[in-house]
Amino acid sequence: MEIIFLLIPVAIILVAVAVYALHWSLKNGQFDDMDSPASKILFDDDDDLIPDDAKPKSKS
């Protein structure tokens, strides 16, 4: 069970990385608007992302 002497410090380091990532994304303004992204993902506005051969033959 000596492995926990390694694993637990590794876990602590990972938590520190996670906290830093949170801090960075806050500074980047990613938490400023928490309402519109929720509905935006449902919009059908990704036509330009569909590869050409997957598009329906006639565009209505």
Add this chain to the structure above:
Amino acid sequence: MSVDCFHCSEPVPPDTNYQVKLDDQTYAVCCIGCQMVANTIIDQGLADYYRHRKLSQGSGPSLPANINITVTGISHWQAYDDSDVQSAFVRNRDNDEKETELVIDGLTCAACVWLLNQHVGKQPGVLHFNVNLTTQRAYVHWDATQIKLSQILAAIDTIGYQPSPYQASAAAQRKAKDKRQTILRLGIAGLGAAQVMMLSFGMYAGMAQGMALNYLHFIQWAALVIATPVVLYSATPFFRAAYRALKNRHLVMDVPVALAIGAAYIASIWATVMQTGEVYYDSVTMFTFLLLLGRFVETTARYHAGHAGNELDQLLPPVCERVMGKTIEQIAINKLVEGDLVRVLPGATIPADGVLEEGHSSINEAALTGEFMPINKGQGDILTAGTINVSSKLLMRVSKTQDDSRLQQILSMVQQAHGFRPKLSKSADQVAHYFVFAVLMIAATVYISWHYIDPQRAFWITLSVLVITCPCALSLAAPTSTAVATASLRRQGILMTREDSLEQIAKVDTIVFDKTGTLTTGAMSLQDTRALGDLSELDCRLLAARLEQESEHPISRAFRHLDGNAFSLTNIVNHPSQGISANWLAMPSKDSQQIRLGKPEFVAKGFQWLAPERPSGEGVWLLLGCEKQALAWLHITDAKRPHLNQVMQQLKTMGMELCILSGDHQDNIKELAIELDMDDWQAGQTPAQKLTYIQNKQSQGKTVLMIGDGINDAPVMAAADASLAMASGTDLSKASAPALLLRDHLGLISVLIKKARQTRRIMVQNLAWALLYNLVALPLAAMGLVPPWGAATGMSFSSLFVVLNATRLRRIKHDVQ
């Protein structure tokens, strides 16, 4: 059968015929503004907006896309290209690039964000455009050589939103920083709690199965390392609040929380170092996380900016015309000084407080008083910044600069009223007071008793008592309920700017209504057309609409929804305070004749026939006439809001006492009060008298809800136990009321009261549960039967119950169309 406008969801007025075509289908819209905007959206290939909007707003009643859409031309925005004006809010970057933030009025859901991003973001020269729905602001970064700011603003305007420059006040910037810090604290507490919990499970297993000491110590040290930033950073708000409260001799919920977290943390460090006793890192981190979560949920509801417009700058134009000797120059408003002479054209907003120096005009003071009839002003009269000059150009001598203006003073007063929390303490706070006292007493008793029985365990048992009774559930009971209720109300169109007023609204038994703007729409509307001559009613209306197109008088708004181009007229002359005359090429005779619209005497005298008798009925009766004869009476009045009778009946079945308090004349009020079956009505009231009336009711033990819209209602609304502002009300009244209707439907009042009562019930249930849990857990802890894992589990479970119970407030049971 009434149809709703395809674009803005307001009812389509009868005999208008505006339409838009989309996908081979025709839809009705309510006015030319909506038609222009909808066509722009469809022509730009952005019709998906309407599909996305349905998706965003879900099955609930749809919020209007915009109230009163008017599309202004590009010339309106050109003032913003001026470098003086831009210096206030635009930042320059390298390579001729500029950036700024704009307040966008009219955003209701994510579809609006999508539409703006698509339309404005794709303009050539716009490098970055991002709309934030929560704060109702947009960030725009553009290349000044390719596109001008005025073009960007016009682009926003053509799809139906109103942009204005955003100047971050210090308070707003601090709020944004606070929010980020809160999220960071919450994140650290959450991550820390999860890690420590996992480590603690190892320790619990160790207690059950036996564990080698070196592993136990190692895990305890690891837990200490992770718990430290949680306590020293995430939990600091509690320590600060507890310190402040104790300094002021108040016992608030934060006191036992800070005590429990602090004592448990220090004791656990002692236990880790000295290798004796239990460690409570799991409870400490869990407390911090759950309590921070509760507070965050509470404050997020407040960040929802349901309406922009608290800033004074929103009310004033950016530039004005200053007269220097013979020349007139355009300057930014903030450059005006006392003594400057300013020219104000008809239709323009008065830029500063001052005295009328030359000219006569009528001034629309609706921004200040809500009164839509213009007031005549002559030389020597006082003019106020933010009001609108209606009929003629005038010269004004500035008497106060922007910072000293009357508008600014009122704004400061309103902001002060916000900070002042009178009399009432929330029931949760009262419970907290007794609870905290009881807990501290019990903890002390437990410590002393155990000291005699088994001194070694005394401290640890007291600690477990503090931890287990720590009011996690109690702290969460109120904030979660109000936050969920606030979100649910917002989906139905009611915005709570102060959630603690929900409690007051639940107790309301008397409702006081203002009349103009509240029970009535507050705007002129065409009620009736009575044809008197050879022309049909519809033709008379359309003729009048064409005549009124050139007028700035509020009465002309009653005709805005009609097609003003049905007839062509020449030589249109506006006779101030009298009426309008023009020449009309009447078919089929093809000879031009003069027509007049306005006061009966004006019309009749012009043609020298006798004016017919003015029909009875309040409001304004305009006469339309031509050389031969009188053509029609047009009745313009302030229309009542729809469904008033049903609304009042519904409120009465809920046990409400209803009254009208108005500054209007007695006859008008009496008629309305009797028709709506009001319990009481008072006419001709000054704001001071309204205040006295409400205070009388309050001294009789009643809880009063005041509903109004004008700025002069603001002190009355502050005195009432709760108040509600109309969506179409003045910005200042909206800023001073704790609750605000996003749709002007009075049926929402009963929705609000019912939800407030439901919230109160759920809060009481939560409090009762929290107390019950403590009553069971406390004796167990006092007897030394609760190990650390028991404390942590019990506390999590009770908090979970409280939160789940609060989510019952999400259901929308009483919907209003």
